[in-house]
Amino acid sequence: MTLGIDVIQVLLLIVIAPLLRGMIGRVKARIQNRRGASVFRPYADLWKLFRKEDLVPLTASFLFRLCPIVLFAATLAAAAFVPVLHASSLLGNTGDFILLVYMLALARFFLVLGAMDGGSSFGGMGASREALVSTLAEAPLLLAMIAIAIVSHSASIASMVHWTAVRDPFQLSPVHAFALVALAMVTIAETGRVPVDNPVTHLELTMIHEAMVLEYSGPSLALIEWANSIKLTLMFTLLIGLFAPWGIAASLSFFGLGIAVATFALKIAILIVALAALESGVAKLRMYLVPQYLGIACAISVLAVVFTVFAR
């Protein structure tokens, strides 16, 4: 029974990922006084791309085709670590949060490799920028999760979520507050959202993610884009699970799961609106200011870890 709900959780993350992206685009459009595309457009895009021809540059090696597949697989494996509706996960007993962080790192490594294999100068540029951003984002991401792991006396994400879920929602500890701020900042950098990277442009010299996928087409591009939206959903779910898991199903009853689905949808909707408002209100950072941004996140996450000493 637990296995069943674990599989459903992973499938849910994968299936709603494009919808989440469509909804962010839609809310952003509404904020900017435009009508915006349908929220289901990302599904149509994926369907279209999967039926198209996969063009490979003449200079590319076998890696070029392999990278999107590894990227997708690693992101999928990472998604299997995160509890969504019930405080358990498919790979929860096999690995801890450190494995989750490095699954994402593995995915990113192959994305960078594929971008450089494509041979275009844009790919190389995007790849080196992505490498810089991810190197700097890794420390705050790990530190923030280490802080939560220390206070909850567990390295498994499922039990970290369970530990927060049974606590009093109003008893805010400084550790959680700092870790939340740091992790939210990292989420924006990791998923390439506005202050760090602009996800909607193909024609900027400062683009990061779009520069990397410029050479890709057809099913490979579909896999990359899908993996990217899964990563965004995963980070959102991680934020919800670690800092506001209340409402998550304690037992596998029909009623409990119904409440879990409703609260999860509500929290995701809040995060979507927050992200869309942020992206509409904030200008993109210059590339040289991104290390500053992540440095602040790093300071806050270090503070979170040190505060575990004072935690009650």
Added chain:
Amino acid sequence: MGVVEFAAAKTLASSAVFLFITVLLIASAKRTVSCIVLFAVQCAVITAQIVAMASLRHSGDAVAVAVMVLLVKVLAIPYALLRVSARLKVSPKVSAATTPAQSAFIAAALILLAFAVVQPYARDFALDSEMLAAATAMVLTGGFLMVSRRKALMQVVGLLVLENGIFLLALTTTFGMPLVIEMGIFFDLLIWVLLMGVFIFRIRETFAHVDVSRLRRLRG
């Protein structure tokens, strides 16, 4: 326990965390306008805290203090500072001597220092160590802002944060000063900010900038 008491107790328990976060964000903000807005947020947190205290202790004086904090610190002073910064027509940057990330690290270190320093004191007098640490951290960070920011306007913000810290310290250790003294301090503060606003204008009119570090050249 009624809903009001419950909410008041929770506000008291969690406001220190919000104060820490505002302190960190003020230290790492890049523009003066965001610093001023964050200062207003910080004062709003303090207002919530005083209201919570007032409802727990059923004291009318505390309500009056809360109203004054709301009017003077959350509304009047930030409004005046925002107007000054809009009319100065100088660059919106804080022009700090340290980069935002360095400032964040320094503010984090100051918060930890404050926490370490107040531990024995809080234990001896049975006070809330988090709130005491937040107040001390605000005093330290206010001082840090004043020495590291070159803009005259940011010196005002730094001093206001410092004053907030002192106010909070008085609030946590002695549960607030007598109402008359509080009122005196608020009027002092308001007049001081107005004077400083005029003073900044005079600096800019005479030297066409508000960079405090360049005032050093005035030596004879």
